[in-house]
Amino acid sequence: MSDDFIKxxxxxxxxxxxxxxxxxxxxxxxxxFHGARLEGEPLEVAxxxxxxxxxxxxxxxxxxxxxxxxxxxTALAAExxxxxxxxxxxGEAATIGGTVACNLSGPRRPYAGAARDFVLGARIVNGKGExxxxxxxxxxxxxxxxxxxxxAGALGTLGVLTELSFKVLPKPPxxxxxxxxxxxxxxxxxxxxxxxxxxxxxxxxxEAGVLRVRLSGAASAVAAARAKLGGTEAADGPAYWDxxxxxxxxxxxxxxxxxxxxxxxxxxxxxxxxxxxxEWGGGLRWVCGELDAARARELAANAKGHATLFRGGDxxxxxxxxxAPAIAKIHRRLKDAFxxxxxxxxxxxxxx
Amino acid sequence: MAAAAxxxxxxxxxxxxxxxxxxxxxxxxxxxxxxxxxxxxxxxRETPMAAVLPDSEEQVRxxxxxxxxxxxxxxxxxxxxxxxGGATPTAESVMLVLTRMRRILAMDAAARLAIVEPGVPNAxxxxxxxxxxLFFAPDPSSxxxxxxxxxxxxxxxxxxxxxxxxxxxxxxxxxxxxxxxDLLEVGGEALDAPGYDFLAILNGxxxxxxxxxxxxxxxxxxxxxxxxxxxxxxxxxxxxxxVGAIIGAGVIPAGMEMMDRxxxxxxxxxxxxxxxxxxxxxxxxxxxxxxxxxxxxxxVRSILVSCGASDVRVAKDDAERANLWxxxxxxxxxxxxxxxxxxxxxxxxxxxxxADVLDEIHALGREYGMxxxxxFHAGDGNMHPCIFYDATRAGELERSEELGxxxxxxxxxxxxxxxxxxxxxxxxxxxxxxxxRDGEIAAFHDVKAAFxxxxxxxxxxxxxxLKxxxxxxxxxxxxxxxxxxxxxxx
Numbered sequence: 001m002s003d004d005f006i007k008x009x010x011x012x013x014x015x016x017x018x019x020x021x022x023x024x025x026x027x028x029x030x031x032x033f034h035g036a037r038l039e040g041e042p043l044e045v046a047x048x049x050x051x052x053x054x055x056x057x058x059x060x061x062x063x064x065x066x067x068x069x070x071x072x073x074t075a076l077a078a079e080x081x082x083x084x085x086x087x088x089x090x091g092e093a094a095t096i097g098g099t100v101a102c103n104l105s106g107p108r109r110p111y112a113g114a115a116r117d118f119v120l121g122a123r124i125v126n127g128k129g130e131x132x133x134x135x136x137x138x139x140x141x142x143x144x145x146x147x148x149x150x151x152a153g154a155l156g157t158l159g160v161l162t163e164l165s166f167k168v169l170p171k172p173p174x175x176x177x178x179x180x181x182x183x184x185x186x187x188x189x190x191x192x193x194x195x196x197x198x199x200x201x202x203x204x205x206x207e208a209g210v211l212r213v214r215l216s217g218a219a220s221a222v223a224a225a226r227a228k229l230g231g232t233e234a235a236d237g238p239a240y241w242d243x244x245x246x247x248x249x250x251x252x253x254x255x256x257x258x259x260x261x262x263x264x265x266x267x268x269x270x271x272x273x274x275x276x277x278x279e280w281g282g283g284l285r286w287v288c289g290e291l292d293a294a295r296a297r298e299l300a301a302n303a304k305g306h307a308t309l310f311r312g313g314d315x316x317x318x319x320x321x322x323x324a325p326a327i328a329k330i331h332r333r334l335k336d337a338f339x340x341x342x343x344x345x346x347x348x349x350x351x352x
Numbered sequence: 353m354a355a356a357a358x359x360x361x362x363x364x365x366x367x368x369x370x371x372x373x374x375x376x377x378x379x380x381x382x383x384x385x386x387x388x389x390x391x392x393x394x395x396x397r398e399t400p401m402a403a404v405l406p407d408s409e410e411q412v413r414x415x416x417x418x419x420x421x422x423x424x425x426x427x428x429x430x431x432x433x434x435x436x437g438g439a440t441p442t443a444e445s446v447m448l449v450l451t452r453m454r455r456i457l458a459m460d461a462a463a464r465l466a467i468v469e470p471g472v473p474n475a476x477x478x479x480x481x482x483x484x485x486l487f488f489a490p491d492p493s494s495x496x497x498x499x500x501x502x503x504x505x506x507x508x509x510x511x512x513x514x515x516x517x518x519x520x521x522x523x524x525x526x527x528x529x530x531x532x533x534d535l536l537e538v539g540g541e542a543l544d545a546p547g548y549d550f551l552a553i554l555n556g557x558x559x560x561x562x563x564x565x566x567x568x569x570x571x572x573x574x575x576x577x578x579x580x581x582x583x584x585x586x587x588x589x590x591x592x593x594x595v596g597a598i599i600g601a602g603v604i605p606a607g608m609e610m611m612d613r614x615x616x617x618x619x620x621x622x623x624x625x626x627x628x629x630x631x632x633x634x635x636x637x638x639x640x641x642x643x644x645x646x647x648x649x650x651x652v653r654s655i656l657v658s659c660g661a662s663d664v665r666v667a668k669d670d671a672e673r674a675n676l677w678x679x680x681x682x683x684x685x686x687x688x689x690x691x692x693x694x695x696x697x698x699x700x701x702x703x704x705x706x707a708d709v710l711d712e713i714h715a716l717g718r719e720y721g722m723x724x725x726x727x728f729h730a731g732d733g734n735m736h737p738c739i740f741y742d743a744t745r746a747g748e749l750e751r752s753e754e755l756g757x758x759x760x761x762x763x764x765x766x767x768x769x770x771x772x773x774x775x776x777x778x779x780x781x782x783x784x785x786x787x788x789r790d791g792e793i794a795a796f797h798d799v800k801a802a803f804x805x806x807x808x809x810x811x812x813x814x815x816x817x818l819k820x821x822x823x824x825x826x827x828x829x830x831x832x833x834x835x836x837x838x839x840x841x842x
Binding site: 149 | 460461462463464484485486506507509513514517518520521530532534535536537538540541542543544545546547548549550552553555556557561573574575576596599600602603604640641642643644647648700701702703704729732733734767768769770771772773774775776780783784787788789791792795796798799800801802803805814815
């Protein structure tokens, strides 16, 4: 099946390239809300699913990009392992390909790494209909430019992901969630101070005057950290982190625009004039409500970061933070080289 | 190598460099250029047209622009510790030497970030971070000398990669001058950036995509406790199986290093450390909370014993830990006592294949009648077989290279990569044609052209031309080593 699917995919892409007819790459369709425009005929890739190789002792997993996240997590859990970047699903149909294309990572990101950090290799079909493989299945690999990692977050604009290899990690045996009442400024200072100490932090989240901190690791390490940090054991524990990751908390009220401000972890509270939820040790500030795009970008830039209109809102002014001219120049050249006909997810990443 | 650059070309380049304000240090005398004629890939040397030593990012931009207008290639160089020839000059190029840009611009303990110039030696970063209880994780064996710019360009590894990642995982931001002479600000203090992930592409780009002028490095808290063990095994196979068993038990060691009898004997001769009498040694380091490290130590110890370790030593304090590491850290120096010359390969194989591949390597050594020593990062599956030879004996270099090619083939058969942390440079250009097909090679050239359309940054390194791959394929030379490293390969 492998050869047939990829061969057919290459032919389809070639055909569209010849006609300059856009293709909209679609896995489970759970991230249709994300990115700028959806253009072109759907290119369904969810059928190309399944685990290609998984050897727990190697800490390496190779999967077809259409594999559902849920299936991957079940297979890993059977060996007490996990995708350490804790990807959100935003729906049961979510695939690993879409997750990597969006470089989506969950609450553990600041302490374990992002999706891109765990990508070891990628097989792609570029906009010329060529079947290419980059990276590999080993932890250390410096042969050739790291094109596989470049695919993470490229929103499918440089190639259709077909197979991916990841580094996986053991699941921490123990976990605890602590809650603290504190204001935002003190929270920023506190979570950064703790991140500089050898503590088994695996997530932080602050909203409405309450900071939650998750500890994960060896039972002894979690117990020692709990004694050191104080606070109260949060009753909602794991359910809270799931709801945060999937944006099901009441904070993410449906129908309101959701801005994602990715900023310096130590940045002072951002005066956005709308309710905020702060995770990633201060590095990620969700703003729920109407916010002028120019104002959002100014606020993010002042905090040494960038702003994305993650869900909803007026998408006319672009979704992603505008790129500096020198950076945009190289984006254009890369896009033109990987997808000369401009047919792969055109406009999904604003101009690319 | 190509003939020396035409005199008028050289004169034009020197006069363009002399026009830069504020004035920039230029070395043009042949005798003084000897310092830059090779990096640590000593099989090949060349005198460059000139060397230029900027003090500032603005000067780097001016240099790239001025030389770009003249079409004169620019080869970046840090401390020159690279062992694949990434900073080997060509006669018609100018060396851009970044060692004068060696300031630590900011050490932000609260944000766990260090902002440094490219010439700062790796070890200086951890030294400066230590008072705040922080460290910079990538620790290539050259770390006392090698500079951050070079570490980024080579995506340097070291002994702690399995747990703490490579350079690419520990760099938050870069400032880079591209082939157009434009300044790129990539990444920064936030945990991600809009657009394509240029940090991923620039780490490990071997000076081909841009000149690194500044790096923002992520620092990590120093673990509360560290435990180190050294175990002796009666066979290499037992030691290799223990590596997989430890990881299979859910332990991620901070470091897991292995060395075989050839290396053990060399270390004993060189340093008289009183190492266990064994066919293989496994050095394992675990870190974490005090109790956690003790628990991992107990787990690792019982696995080592059940896998057949006869002599397990645990460091009681930092002095003993340093002593246990002495053999590993001094191994490459000790190996020089085996034979006058050796070179080191850099393949990776899956851990489950380690035992088989090591057996096959030793069988190849017997077939060629040559000594091979193995000292390597077992936890990563990153092997560094060292082949010993005496270059003064006729034909020995060529035979060692042929043997190296056979070993690299083994690595490709079992694994995925021709180079795990030493990079391609000029040394492994040919092997790139074994690992990649034309489509991937063409994509690498596309990436290069996006950052450096005129192709003036370190041309001919890291990625072979399709034409050369076709010629090499036609010769049907298997294996990784190029028989004549003095022949230009682009």
